[in-house]
Amino acid sequence: MKEKKFDILMLFQIIFVILVMAISIYGMFTKNNQSIPFLLIFMALIILILGSREYKRTHSLIGGIFYLSSVLFILFVAIKIV
Template sequence: MKEKKFNILMLMQLFFAILVMVISIYVKVTENYYLFPFMFVLMGVMFLIIGLREYKRTKNLLWGGFFLCTALFILFVAIQGILINNV
């Protein structure tokens, strides 16, 4: 059986996933929804890394492009939320 290697993209994805989970649990427990846009930024970066990993793994733009477009949309929504909350 082939052993999985941990590369830098996988470790970064794991790091951002843990950060998103910690922030979402904090938001749920404290009901302080001010951190939602920042959680979305981290989630967008995580989806960007997933898209890069899929493209690197398959050399096919189908799923990698899907994750990249999803990441761009999430980042757009997060930046819009940050700008609207700070105005």
């Protein structure tokens, strides 16, 4: 059985997930919609980390392009909201 390695990308992913959860809970309780662009930016960073981890694992260029295009679209939407 292969042992899972804990790397720096996983640490950043966990940190960004906690930030997204905190911003979401804050926005839900305060009804503050001004934090949505920050939420989208952190979600884009999570997807970027997921894509880089997946590329390191499988070396699939198609998956990397899919993740990168998703990140660029989310960042575009976040910038348009601001």
